[in-house]
Amino acid sequence: MPRNSLTRSDAFAIGRLDAHDQAALVRSGNIDALSLTEAAIVRIEALDPQLQAVSYRAFTLGRREAAAVDGATGGAAARGPMAGVPWLPKDSLDYPGMPTLSCSRSRSNVLIERGYPYVERLIAQGLVAIGKSSMPEFGLLASTESLHGPVTRNPWSLTHSPGGSSGGAAAAVAAGLVPFAHGSDGGGSIRRPPSCCSLVGLKPGRDSTVRARSRHLVEDLLVADCLHPRSVRDTAWAFATTHLQAERPMVQGPSSQRLRIAVIEQGLRGEPPHPEVQEAVASTAELCAALGHRVERAQWPFNGNAFLTAFEDLWSHLAADCVDAARTLIGGHRLEDALEPWTLELGARAARLPSRALEAAYQQIAQLPRQLSTFFETCDVVLTPVVSAPPPLLGTFAPDVPMDTLMKTMFEWIDYTPLQNMAGTPAISLPLSTSHSGLPIGSMFAANRGQEETLLALAYELEAAAPWADRWPTHSVAAAAI
Secondary structure, eight states: OOGGGOOHHHHHHHHTSOHHHHHHHHHHTSSOHHHHHHHHHHHHHHHHHHHOOEEEEOHHHHHHHHHHHHTSTTOGGGGOTTTTOEEEOBTTSOOTTSOOOTTOTTSOOOOOSOOOHHHHHHHHTTOEEOEEEOOSGGGOSSSOOOTTSOOOOBTTBTTBOOOSSSHHHHHHHHHTSOSEEEEEESSSTTTHHHHHHTOOEEEOOTTSBOOOSOOOTTHHHHOEEEEEOSSHHHHHHHHHHTBSSTTOOOOOSOOSOOOEEEEOOSOTTSOOOOHHHHHHHHHHHHHHHHTTOEEEEOOOSSOHHHHHHHHHHHHHHHHHHHHHHHHHHSTTSOGGGTSOHHHHHHHHHHHHSOHHHHHHHHHHHHHHHHHHHHHTTSOSEEEEESSSSSOOBTTTTOTTSOHHHHHHHHHHHTTTSHHHHHHTOOEEEEEEEEOTTSOEEEEEEEOOTTOHHHHHHHHHHHHHHSOOTTOOOSSSTTTSOO
16 A cells, blocks of 8 residues: 555554564555555554654654665565554663653753664664654553643543553553653553553563663662553564564463462552452453353452552652752752752652652562462462552642552552563453443453463453453544544
C-alpha cells in the first residue's frame, strides 16, 4: 500500500492490529515501514488531542528511521521480525534525537545523542520511534498528571486516570495509537496502567534485561523495563528481545504444567481491596481453577507495614535526588518554578528521615530473597489485585494534592505492586475483568526470580480462555468515527 493511497480508515484499521500483525504487513510487502509510520502519525493526530498520551512528537525522526528500515539491505525482514513497527519511548528513556524531559519543567530540550543498550536493542530490531509518551514528573506519581501538562486521560473514560507512571504509554497502546510503548516500573508503573487501560503489563525481574538508564543506587534495585502491548505474544517478544541473553528464546504459548496458585486478596498493610477488585480476583481464581490449576489462599510471610514504610522511604530518596539534580540545572531560578509540589515535598520528606531509615529499607530488601524463596516452595505463582480499587478520577492523585493526603491515598492504592520491585521478582498484569461501570480491572500474577517464562505461559493460557483482543475502549481506533 503506497503512502499516497493510505486513508484514515486504513490507518485506523492497522491500529487494531498488534505488533506481530503490523510487522507481518511489512514483511509480506503489503505495506512499507514508512507507510506504517504514517498510519501511526494519522492516529496520533486524530486521537491524541483528547487523550494527551504523547508528550513529545518526533514524526520527522520516525519517518527517517522508517525510510532506513525500507532501505536496509535485504529489506525490512533483514532487520528482525518487528522491523518497521512504530513505538513510543517513555519521556524518561534516553532516545537518540529526542530530549529526555521526564515531563518536568526543570529539564532542557537538548537532544540525546545516544541511548543505553535497551534502546539500542530495539533500534537494531527495526522498531521506529515516533515520539515520547507522557508521564508524571520524574515518574513519582501513580497518575499521569502534570500541572503544566500533559494530563493524560484514560481512553475508557476521559474523566479517569490511566494510572502512572507509564500512563501515557498505556493510554496510547490501549487506544491503538501504536502497538508498543515503553514502560518503566519502580513501584508498579508497568502493571498499574495496564490494569487501568486493559493491557498486558510484564515487570521483569531484576537483572533480566539489558541496561536502560544510567547507574543509580536506588533505581538499579527497584526499576525494571518492558514494552506495553495488547497481546501476550507481543509481550513475550519484547521480553526476549531485551533480555540479558541476546538469543533468549521467546515463549511461544501456554504450558501443559498445572500450577500451584496462591491467592492473596489483602494488601500488604492487611486491608481488603475495593469490593469490585475483590470480585475480579475471585473471578480470575475461578478461571484458573477451571483450567486445572490448584488454587489456594495464602498470606505473605513478612511484615507488610514495615515493608511499605521502607518502600516509601526509598521513594522519597528518589524524589530528593530529582530535586538535587534540578538545582544544578536551573541556575538561580526558584525550585518552585521548576518542580511540582509533590516532587518538592517528597524530596523534603527524605531530608527529614534519619539515616537509620535508609538502613532499615535496605535490610527489608536483603531479607526478601530468603523469605520469598521459602514461600515459593509452597506455590508456583501468586494471584493478587494490581491496585486496591478501580481506576481513579483525574485529580485524585494530582501533584498539588496536599502531601499528607497524597501519601495516604496513593500508597494505599498501590499497596500490591511495590513488593516485586523491592524483591527484584517478576509479575504480570492481565486484563481479565471490568468494574460495574465498565472500567478495566487487572489481575496480577507474581513469581519467584527467573520465572518470567512461567508467567508468560500462564498469560497465553488465560488470553485464550478469556480473550481480550476485541475489547476496545470508547476513545480508540475501534470506536472512533472514521
